[in-house]
Amino acid sequence: MAALLWLSVALPxxxxxxxxxxxxxxxxxxxxxxxxxxxxxxxxxxxxxxGGERERSAFEWLPAGxxxxxxxLDPLSAVMxxxxxxxxxxxxxxxxxxxxxxxxxxxxxxxLLAFLAAMQGLVLADGYLALLVFxxxxxxxxxxxxxxxxxxxxxxxxxxxxxxxTRGADLGFYVALLALYAGAGTLAFGAxxxxxxxxxxxxxxxxxxxxxxxAQAPLQTWLAGAMAxxxxxxxxxxxxTMVAAGVYLLAxxxxxxxxxxxxxxxxxxxxxxxGGAAIALAQGELKRVLAGSTTSQLGxxxxxxxxxxxxxxxxxxxxxxxxxxxxxxxxxxxxxxRATTELDGLRGAGRDDRAAFAGxxxxxxxxxxVPPLAAFWSKDHIAAAAESEPAWFVLVLLAASxxxxxxxxxxxxxxxxxxxxxxxxxxxxxxxLPRRGRGAMLAALAVLAVASLELGAVGAPLARFLGExxxxxxxxxxxxSLLALxxxxxxVLAGARAPAALIRAARRQLYARELQRAxxxxxxxxxxxxxxxxxxxxxxxxxxxxxxxxxxxxxSQDWIERRGxxxxxxxxxxxxxxxxxxxxxxxxxxxxxxxxxxxxxxxxxALIVTLTALT
Amino acid sequence: MSDLGTAxxxxxxxxxxxxxxxxxxxxxxxxxxxxxxxxxxxxxxLIFLALASEFLGFLQLLMMSGEMxxxxxxxxxxxxxxxxxxxxxxxxxxxRSAGVAIxxxxxxxxxxxxxxxxxxxxxxxxxxxxxxxxxxxxxxxxSFLFAAMTILFAMVGGVMLAKQGGRFGIxxxxxxxxxxxx
Amino acid sequence: xxxxxxVLGVAAALFGIGLYGVLGQTNAIMVIMGVELMLxxxxxxxxxxxxxxxxxxxxxxxFVLVLMTLMAVEAAVGFALVISVFRHRRTAEVDDLTxxxx
Numbered sequence: 054m055a056a057l058l059w060l061s062v063a064l065p066x067x068x069x070x071x072x073x074x075x076x077x078x079x080x081x082x083x084x085x086x087x088x089x090x091x092x093x094x095x096x097x098x099x100x101x102x103x104g105g106e107r108e109r110s111a112f113e114w115l116p117a118g119x120x121x122x123x124x125x126l127d128p129l130s131a132v133m134x135x136x137x138x139x140x141x142x143x144x145x146x147x148x149x150x151x152x153x154x155x156x157x158x159x160x161x162x163x164x165l166l167a168f169l170a171a172m173q174g175l176v177l178a179d180g181y182l183a184l185l186v187f188x189x190x191x192x193x194x195x196x197x198x199x200x201x202x203x204x205x206x207x208x209x210x211x212x213x214x215x216x217x218x219t220r221g222a223d224l225g226f227y228v229a230l231l232a233l234y235a236g237a238g239t240l241a242f243g244a245x246x247x248x249x250x251x252x253x254x255x256x257x258x259x260x261x262x263x264x265x266x267x268a269q270a271p272l273q274t275w276l277a278g279a280m281a282x283x284x285x286x287x288x289x290x291x292x293x294t295m296v297a298a299g300v301y302l303l304a305x306x307x308x309x310x311x312x313x314x315x316x317x318x319x320x321x322x323x324x325x326x327x328g329g330a331a332i333a334l335a336q337g338e339l340k341r342v343l344a345g346s347t348t349s350q351l352g353x354x355x356x357x358x359x360x361x362x363x364x365x366x367x368x369x370x371x372x373x374x375x376x377x378x379x380x381x382x383x384x385x386x387x388x389x390x391r392a393t394t395e396l397d398g399l400r401g402a403g404r405d406d407r408a409a410f411a412g413x414x415x416x417x418x419x420x421x422x423v424p425p426l427a428a429f430w431s432k433d434h435i436a437a438a439a440e441s442e443p444a445w446f447v448l449v450l451l452a453a454s455x456x457x458x459x460x461x462x463x464x465x466x467x468x469x470x471x472x473x474x475x476x477x478x479x480x481x482x483x484x485x486l487p488r489r490g491r492g493a494m495l496a497a498l499a500v501l502a503v504a505s506l507e508l509g510a511v512g513a514p515l516a517r518f519l520g521e522x523x524x525x526x527x528x529x530x531x532x533x534s535l536l537a538l539x540x541x542x543x544x545v546l547a548g549a550r551a552p553a554a555l556i557r558a559a560r561r562q563l564y565a566r567e568l569q570r571a572x573x574x575x576x577x578x579x580x581x582x583x584x585x586x587x588x589x590x591x592x593x594x595x596x597x598x599x600x601x602x603x604x605x606x607x608x609s610q611d612w613i614e615r616r617g618x619x620x621x622x623x624x625x626x627x628x629x630x631x632x633x634x635x636x637x638x639x640x641x642x643x644x645x646x647x648x649x650x651x652x653x654x655x656x657x658x659a660l661i662v663t664l665t666a667l668t
Numbered sequence: 669m670s671d672l673g674t675a676x677x678x679x680x681x682x683x684x685x686x687x688x689x690x691x692x693x694x695x696x697x698x699x700x701x702x703x704x705x706x707x708x709x710x711x712x713x714l715i716f717l718a719l720a721s722e723f724l725g726f727l728q729l730l731m732m733s734g735e736m737x738x739x740x741x742x743x744x745x746x747x748x749x750x751x752x753x754x755x756x757x758x759x760x761x762x763x764r765s766a767g768v769a770i771x772x773x774x775x776x777x778x779x780x781x782x783x784x785x786x787x788x789x790x791x792x793x794x795x796x797x798x799x800x801x802x803x804x805x806x807x808x809x810x811s812f813l814f815a816a817m818t819i820l821f822a823m824v825g826g827v828m829l830a831k832q833g834g835r836f837g838i839x840x841x842x843x844x845x846x847x848x849x850x
Numbered sequence: 851x852x853x854x855x856x857v858l859g860v861a862a863a864l865f866g867i868g869l870y871g872v873l874g875q876t877n878a879i880m881v882i883m884g885v886e887l888m889l890x891x892x893x894x895x896x897x898x899x900x901x902x903x904x905x906x907x908x909x910x911x912x913f914v915l916v917l918m919t920l921m922a923v924e925a926a927v928g929f930a931l932v933i934s935v936f937r938h939r940r941t942a943e944v945d946d947l948t949x950x951x952x
Contacts, residue, residue: 642948645760645881649768649873656768656775663779675851682860689864689887693871693880705883712864712890719857719901724914728893731918735886735925742929743879760945765873773866780858785903800915803908811912815919822923826930832937 055110057094058124064091065170073163081149084162088145095134102131109179125179128519133176136371140293141169147382147497148285150490161201168194172294181230181240192219195290199282211278218275222265229258246309256314267299267351270325271565280340288381292347293374300354304363315359322355323448328563330455335559339384339394339463349452353435356445361438364516369431372508376428379416379501383409386494396466403467412498417460419505427508436530450537457541677718685711698743706736723797857898865891878942882928889921
């Protein structure tokens with residue numbers, strides 16, 4: 054059992070190496086085979102967990118401090134692992150077709166598999182430390198995958214923005230863990246939130262990390278930029294799995310975050326649900342519409358955790374994964390057909406490729422919560438759970454109508470009959486749709502469509518499996534949800550237009566980017582400029598001043614040396630020399646002068662003798 | 669001699685001696701300088717006689733005469749203007765040397781005057797020849813020997829120095845001969 | 851009438867004259883003459899002592915003898931030196947013989 058846990062993480066990693074090393078032609082097949090092999094262990098684990106197996110496998114990282122890194126098997130982790138494995142397999146099948154014409158596909162496939170390994174580690178992690186490790190790995194893989202394209206100028210900036218935003222929010226995670234360890238002495242799941250300030254740091258930090266990872270307001274801008282990555286990446290990471298990690302964190306920490314942190318998460322989720330829907334409505338590019346939709350749906354999941362408990366959120370997570378991934382895969386097919394994802398360029402693409410549109414339609418119906426598809430049931434549970442909080446309830450209903458609207462709009466575009474375009478397209482493409490990789494892409498799409506149709510039944514067993522109360526339902530919420538759905542669809546069909554200011558705001562991501570610039574970028578840059586000023590003016594000046602002083606001191610010393618001491622010494626030497634020259638004159642060689650001096654000396658002696666003799 | 673006689677003899681002779689001695693160095697003629705020196709030292713001999721040292725006085729007169737004649741020879745040999753007809757000034761630093769000389773003389777005189785000389789011991793006779801002879805042969809024999817040796821060395825050394833070609837008997841270069849014959 | 855001091859004074863004067871000659875004359879032979887005068891002054895001193903202080907001092911008389919000898923010897927050697935110098939230098943002027951200068 055422990056071996057299966059570790060295999061769930063290790064097999065995708067091995068598959069990464071295999072895909073990287075495989076010959077170019079077989080890369081797709083190798084990757085799919087690897088993903089299939091890697092999906093076996095989690096499914097077995099799911100079955101085992103359903104049968105009552107629980108397991109923990111860790112290795113002591115810091116025994117004295119009680120820190121360990123390991124994997125666990127329990128209902129929540131088993132469900133998540135199975136979801137990640139199956140969605141991952143499906144997307145990799147799609148990717149083998151999507152990248153069929155890309156000469157660099159080995160790197161992309163390998164990184165997708167690497168991401169799978171990290172994501173499995175994340176959902177199977179035992180304890181917050183292991184969770185954090187895989188959390189960061191997932192972020193790194195995401196950034197690398199977004200930046201795959203070398204031709205698209207938006208790829209690298211998108212990757213950087215994604216990485217920085219999520220990494221910045223992860224600071225909350227780090228700080229929360231520090232506080233948790235300081236307060237509770239352990240980082241294992243089930244720890245109690247400490248009291249007072251430490252507890253506040255724990256709660257706020259974890260919620261912040263979840264907000265960042267799940268692209269909730271005000272940090273939702275990175276998801277739109279991440280759409281510059283390849284479509285399979287968007288399907289796997291940015292709809293089904295990675296962005297759901299925030300929800301998973303909240304679900305896992307349900308007891309730890311009880312109280313005001315969950316309240317905060319719920320409010321954030323509710324507001325983002327509406328905001329994301331508004332943004333999705335205003336976009337002109339299909340993937341950005343889907344990104345806004347993802348943000349909105351994740352907001353609903355936040356509300357679900359806050360209002361109803363982990364099971365509600367996890368159910369919607371699974372249903373949303375199937376539906377959103379399906380939508381993205383269909384987008385990938387359209388992208389290959391029309392070489393663009395702009396709505397203007399996709400006019401009538403649904404007509405030309407009926408199979409792909411079928412898949413798109415199923416996914417859209419699910420996300421829009423049209424019964425009896427999967428997400429209808431899960432969203433209904435969320436709405437019912439939100440009844441306890443009237444404000445949330447209203448916002449959820451607004452988001453519901455919005456989801457209907459923002460998915461109907463592109464669907465209409467796809468089905469549009471544009472005579473001029475039909476003729477143009479026929480002239481350019483000359484007939485049938487591109488064949489390369491199409492089979493794989495459509496096969497994957499079909500699987501997800503089926504899942505969206507069938508997953509509605511999973512709800513109750515899931516709740517039982519997770520050991521919680523049956524999922525809430527209420528007729529009022531049901532009726533109002535359907536009403537909201539119809540209202541939204543009607544609004545789009547009627548061609549209603551929102552106020553221009555609202556559209557402008559939605560286009561600009563509800564000014565979240567400006568907010569970030571004001572709150573984060575400007576202060577940091579100002580602090581950096583101030584620091585630089587301090588450095589150059591004060592510190593550098595001080596250091597230069599010290600240097601200058603030393604130089605002046607040296608110069609004055611040198612002056613003293615030269616003028617004073619040297620002059621004195623030289624003067625003394627000159628004096629001695631002059632004295633010598635003068636005294637040399639006495640030795641003239643003239644004997645009579647010597648005699649004269651001797652005579653004078655004798656006279657002096659005589660005088661002295663006389664005087665002493667007298668006295 | 670009696671005091672008076674001594675005085676009568678001494679003072680004039682002393683004055684003469686001093687004057688001639690001075691003139692030795694004032695005159696510009698070499699021959700005259702030599703002869704004046706002879707005069708001065710000869711008069712000194714006479715003073716010896718006046719001071720009752722007969723032997724020594726005569727000895728002085730004897731030696732000086734011979735010596736001075738030789739000196740005149742040398743002067744004629746080595747001086748450019750022995751006759752002094754051209755009036756060449758052979759002195760240098762007259763004032764300074766005069767000053768020094770006067771100072772020293774004054775100092776000596778001062779010593780002489782101020783010293784408390786002992787009174788005359790006994791008798792007023794100067795030593796006569798016999799006493800000196802006994803002295804030489806007796807107590808001062810060693811000194812006499814040394815004096816004799818000194819004379820010998822002086823003679824030999826003088827000859828060596830004066831010899832043409834110096835110590836090693838090497839013939840003098842042509843310039844030297846010319847110089848000598850000048 | 852004539853006392854020891856007088857004799858000594860005269861001798862001192864003679865000594866001074868001799869010194870004047872030694873210091874003031876340029877020719878070497880004149881210098882030798884000055885030395886002769888100085889020695890003469892010394893002799894006069896001794897004679898004075900003999901006459902007025904120690905008449906029994908026969909060693910004094912011997913001393914005078916020695917002095918006389920000295921005068922002669924010194925003159926002889928001096929002249930020999932002058933000859934030698936004159937041979938090499940063509941001059942007997944004391945001012946030219948300054949080889950011992952510093």
